[in-house]
Amino acid sequence: MILVENLSKTFGNRKVLDQVSFTIPSGQCLFVLGKSGVGKSVLLKHIVGLIAPDEGKIRVGELEVDVKDPRALQSVRKQCGLVFQFPALLDSVTVFENVAFGLRARGIAGNTDEIETRVKKELIRVGLEDSILEKYPAQLSYVAQKRVSIARTLAVAPDYLLFDEPTTGMDLVATSALNSLIQKLVRELRVTTVVVSHDIKSALKISDRIILLENGKIVFDGSPEKFKTSDVKLAREFIVGCNYGS
C-alpha cells in the first residue's frame, strides 16, 4: 500500500502540488494523468524520496518516507523500482553491468553465475535478446534502452513498481509495444504499480484506477470506466483527444 496525505510542494512561487491525498491498495495499478508540467513526476519522486515535501506525509508499505533519515529512506527505496522518463542507463558500462548494478548494490544475487542468470532472465522478460549484453547503451535504439531500463528495475524484484512517463519520445508502434509490456508485467507480477503519464489510451487499457491532476490538485479519482463518462472538463478533453487521435 502507498499512502499520500496532504502532500504540498512549491517551486519558487509556483505551487506544483496542493494538499494531494490518495491511497493505493496493494496490487492495484494506478495511472496518474495530467497535462505536461502539472507535477506528476514530482509526485512520483516524492514517493521514492528524491524530493522532500513542503507539507504532508507519504508511507510506502509500513515505512514512512523521510528524506532526512537516509537509513529509513534506503529501506523505502529497497521496496521500490522506478523506471525513469528517459532510460537513465549508466552510459559508461555495458547492458549487462547496468542490469546487474542493482543486484550487486543491494546484495540480492550472490555469485557471478546467479547474477548472469537473473540478468538474462530479465532481458528476455522485457523482449530483448542476450546478444546485447556486452553492448553499451549508446549502441542501442531508444526503445531498446527503455526496455533495458525496465529490466534493470525488475531485476531487483521491487514490491512497488513506478513508471515515469514510460512512452515519452516513442512512436505509435513502440508506444503500443511498451504499453503491452507494462500491461503484461502488471498482470504477471501483481505488484502495486503507479504509472505517471499523459497517455490516456494506455491509462484506459492498463489501469485499475485513474487520478487526474490539474493545478496541483486531484480533480478526478476513479476507475477507467468512470473516467470515460466523467463530467470533469479536463477528463472530457483527454477523452476527446483520445477519440480524435484514434
Added chain:
Amino acid sequence: MEASRKWVQTFGGMILLFSECLSLTFQKKIRWQQVVHQIFQVGVSSLGMTITAGLFVGAIMALQIDVQLKDFGAEAFLGGLSTSTTLRNVGPVLIAFLLSGKVGAYTSAELGTMEVTEQLNAIRLLGANPVEYIILPRIWAVVISSFLLLIVGLMVTIFGGVIFAEFIGVNALSYVQNIPRIVTGWSLVLSVVKSFVFGVLIAVISCYKGYHARGGSVGVGVAVQSCSVTNLMLIILFDFLLSMAASTLEDIFRVGYL
C-alpha cells in the same frame, strides 16, 4: 552578499564532499579497478598535451630570464634561476591550468550529464551511494593522474629549458651544472606539494560542480564553466597561500636560497 553566500556554500560543499570521499577511502570502499580505468580515461590522454606544454613553458622561462640576466652579465645563473622559478611556481600553476581545462572540464561534464539524465538518481534508487560508486573513483583518479602529470610536466619543463638554452647560446652543460646551485631540496618539496594540492583541487572542484549540475544541457554548460572559473581562482589562491607558507618556513629553517 548573495555572491559571498554562494561562495561559502560552494566551498563548504566541496569540503564536505572531499571529507565523505576520505571517510569512504578509510572504510576501504574504494574500487581500484575503477580508479585505474579512470586514470587511463582522463590521465593517459592528457600526457601528450602536458609534455608539449611543459617543453614550451621551460623554453619560455629560459628565454625570459635570459633577457633579464643579460643586462647584468649574469647568464651563468640561467639554469638555476630558470629551473627554480619553473619548479616553485610557474610550472605547477601553468600545467594545473591546462589540466583543469582538460581533466576538470571532462570530469564535470561527464558527472553533470549523469546528474541531468538521472543516472545518479537511478543509482540512488538501486540502493547505492553515487558518491561511493561514481565520485570516489573519479576523485582519486583525477588526484593521481593530475599529480603524476604535473610531476612529468615539471621534469619536461626542465628539459625544455635545457634545450632552449642551447638555442640562445648558453651551454647546456653549464646550464645543468648551475641548477643545483640554486634549486634546493626545498624547491623540489614545494613543487611536489603544490602539484598534489592542485591535483586535489582539480579533482574536488570538477566532481563537485558536475555532481551539482541542474537543469538539462544548459545546467551542464553552467557546471563546466563554473568548474573552470573556480579551478583557476582556487589554483591561484592556493598557489599564493602555499608560496607564503613556504617562504615563512624557509625563513624559519633557513633552508632556501631564493
